[in-house]
Amino acid sequence: MVRRLEDAVRAAAAAAGVPAVDATAEVPPSADLGDVAFPTAFRMAPRLGRSPRLIAADLARALGELPEVRRVDVAGAGYVNVFVHRGAWLERARSGPDLGAPDGVHIVEHTSINPNKAAHIGHLRNAALGDSFQRILRFLGRRVEIQNYIDDTGVQVADVALGFIRLRGADLAEVERLARQPRFDYVCWDLYTEVSQWLESDPDGPRARREALHGLEYGEEPWSSIGAAISAAICRRHLETMDRMGVRYDLLACEKTILRLELWESAFRLLRDHEAIRLAEEGKNRGCWVMDTDLAQDGQKVIVRSNGTVTYVGKDIAYQMWQLGLLDRAMRARRFHDYPDGSTAWITTDEAGETDAPPFGNAALVHHVIDARQSYPQKIVQESVARVTSDQDRARTRHFTYEMVSLSPATAAALGFGGSSEEGGAIEVSGRKGIGVKADDLLDALTDRAATEVDRRNPDLPEAERTGLARDIAVGALRFLMVRVTKTQIIAFDLDEALAFEGATGPYLQYAAVRAARILERVGRESRPHSPSPPADLDARLDRLSAQEAGLLWTMMREAATVGAAAGQAARAEDPHVLARWAYEGAQRFNNFYHRYQVAGEADGNARELRGFAVEAFLAGHRTALDLLGIPIPERM
RNA sequence: GCGCCAGUAGCUCAGUUGGACAGAGCGGCGGCCUUCUAAGCCGCGGGUCGGGGGUUCGAAUCCUCCCUGGCGCGCCA
Known part of the structure; x- marks a missing residue:
């Protein structure tokens, strides 16, 4: 809709002698100034040598001819402010945002907590961001697959396995018994700090850790079984914790599977054949497979160590290449957890997979939700993808970066x-x-x-x-x-x-929704998930209200209709915060209305109808936004 | 040394990608519950937008040089 106005402005500018001018529309600061604003005259003024105000007047005359335009003002030093026909505007907004055509599967990889201890607030930020982002993409029409990477053969699991064996004298049966406790992850949390201290102080620490890690990677006992028991039990706990806040997964992708199914070997061949990596024959990295890149401090990043083992980055390259469907290998999966709604979290396996497992991977686009500390290794991975494919493909694997959570003093x-x-x-x-x-x-x-x-x-x-x-x-x-x-x-x-539930908080957003729902109940309106159809003759009916009330109601209606645009902006910015702010501002506007005007108790039929409609429109948009943020709406508060 | 992030009201943060007078929450002060829920609303006070220079009709936003804080830059994961 806005585009049509922009086109008209551009055409008018061209007619005035300034072709190809930037005619981007803006939203005026308040409703009484208009619905759409154009600062275009400012851009044209230097080219025409005339004052912006005079140019703006010409543009305004041209815009006034359009059928969707109710009135045009020239304001300030040369703004062109457009007032639209409000009913038609809303009716068109109801058709929803422009959804981009689905372009294949879009993987969002998030959470990815080491399966050796309880989840903490930092992990909650990751999961909340990833899950909201995922919900937004789905809303915008993408086919989304949610993956949670499980480093079940890494040092962190190795450390806890070592702790159980060395510090607790536990065997597999004992670990399995402990793992059945309701909060086994808390047990591991404490043990992990304990073993970390032990590793630092005991002279045998480094050797013992190497042995444990090697055992996990190569399937040696007792490390392998105990590590698997720990990691499986902790994964279940993480799923429970995340489910509490409405976060679910399609696939747990395990590092062990990547190793056992030789995904790395496949990735390695690809890298080697494309000369993305080479065997260093001299220098300090002699004997290693390295990638020559300016990203690395000394121009070389080691991918395969001189002893033949793969680095962390190397494993991540294999995983990401698999996600993008670049490898000649597939992963198998079996059921890990069934959610009450019938959906399933699958887990990868190197044993026989279940025949009805969905075809995971082969994504058109992958977002990795990982904190900012990983931006360097993520760049290396992206570079490696580009070298075996193309620069276009580099953009298919994206680092959804965010900063960490610390504790206030x-x-x-x-x-x-x-x-x-x-x-x-x-x-x-x-x-x-x-x-x-x-x-x-x-x-x-x-x-x-x-x-x-x-x-x-x-x-x-x-x-x-x-x-x-x-x-x-x-x-x-x-x-x-x-x-x-x-x-x-x-x-x-x-x-x-x-723990404060006042001000800019989740409960504030929920409270607004609950109040709005109560009003609709009182006046016999339904609380629908989609924008309601505006009353006929909206312009005429709004004009019968005071200018102040008409302005507020119209702003509520107009803004409610922009939820799709806000979601699109959040997706482009790769930040759900955009939508959170949108919802908060909407709630503020609604609360302001709530205290100023009655709906059920209003005697005037026109006012009651318009206010009821405004509330219904607000709640439809607000409900959508809260759903995309994973914020439930209580029945009452 | 190089790279990324941050620096805006006492505190915690927004600022729609260069536009209309820099906003919100918390905290402080003062008001509002026989009317759809006070987890709310209204008002008051509070700013050299880290600093200098530049581009522009117009800069918190872009360029440049500094300052401060955080993180990253291994054959660790």
Whole structure:
């Protein structure tokens, strides 16, 4: 719609003697200034040698001819402000955003926690970002596959396996027994910090760790079985934790499978044949397969060590190439977890796969949700993909980068992570040091906090219902917390702030939705998921209201219709925060309306109808946005 | 040394990709619950947008040089 106006402006500019001018539309700061604004006259002024105001007047005359235009103003030093025919505008907006044609499978890889300890707040940010992004892509019409990379043969699992054997004297049966505990991940959390300290202090540490890691990679006992038991049990725990906040997966992609099915060997042949890597015959990397690249500090990045083993980056290259369908190998999968709604989380396997497993991989595009510390290795991987394919293909594997979560000084101190000699900076979360807030602990604390409020406000509700409300509110608070700031901003996690449910918080967004739903109930309107059809003669009916009310109602309607555009912008920016801000601003606008105007109690039929419609339109957009952010809407609050 | 990120109100952060007077939340002060839920609303106070220079009709936004903080730059993962 806006495009048609832009085309008209461009045509008018060309007629005035300035062809190919940038005629991008803007949204005026307030509704009384108009619906669409063009600063185009400013751009034309230098070329024409006339004042922007006079040029703007000419543009305004041309725009005034268009059927969708109700009125055109020239404002300020030369803005052209367009007022549209509001009913027709909304009717056209209902057809939805311009959805790009699906271009094959779009993989979003997120969470990817080492399966050796409990998830913490840093992992929650990853999962919340990845899941919201995934929901947005799906909404925009993409075919999405959610993968969760499981490093089940890495040092972190090796360390915990070593801890059970050396520090606990446990055998496989004992580990399996412990793994059946409800929060086995907490047991591992503590053991992991314990074994990390032991590794640093015991002279036998480095050797023991090498042995454990080698055992995992090459399937030697007891490391292999104990490692597999730990990793499987922890993966189940992570799935439970993430399910609490509405995050689910299609496939757990295991490193062990990548090794056993020889995906690396396939990737290696590809790299070697395209001369993306070469055997270094001299220098400090003699005997290694290296990639020559300016990205590396000394011009060479080692991919295969001189002892023949593959580096971390090498394994990631194999994985990403498999995701993109570049390898002559396939992964097999079996069922790992069935969700209540009938969907399934699959897990890769080097044994026989299940015959009805979906065909995973072969993606047109892959987003890797990984924190900013990994941007260097991610660049290396992208470079390797480009070298065996093309520069276009480099763009098919994208690093969805975000900054980490640290602890605010106050929270760090309250939890006893004071540090040794601190002047009060934020403290980095560290699984190895046991510094952090566990995801389930935070969810528990949020749920308790929410339950206190729910009990106080709704003492007469059955307990089961109150519990459900508390859970929804806790999830809403958590998910909004994780996406309310830009992903490139470090989150200084503060417990008191997280537990506050006032102001710019998830519950604020939920509260607006609950209130809107209540109004619709009162006036007998349905709360539909899609934009409602506007009343006939919207322009005439709005004109019968005060200018102030008409402005507010129209802004609510107009903005509600932009949810698809906001989702598209979030997708392009690769940041759900765009949508979170959109939803928050909408909630603010609604709350402002709520306190100013009655709906059910309004005697004037025209006002009641228009206000009811505005609420219905608001809720339709708001509901969509909250759904894309994974924020549930409680029945009441 | 090189690279990435951040620097905006006392604190935590937005700022629609160069536009209209720089906004919100928290905290502070003052108001609003016989009317659809006060997890809310309204008002007040609070700013050299890290600093200098430049481009432009117009800069928090772009260029350049500095300053400060965080992270990264292994045959570790």
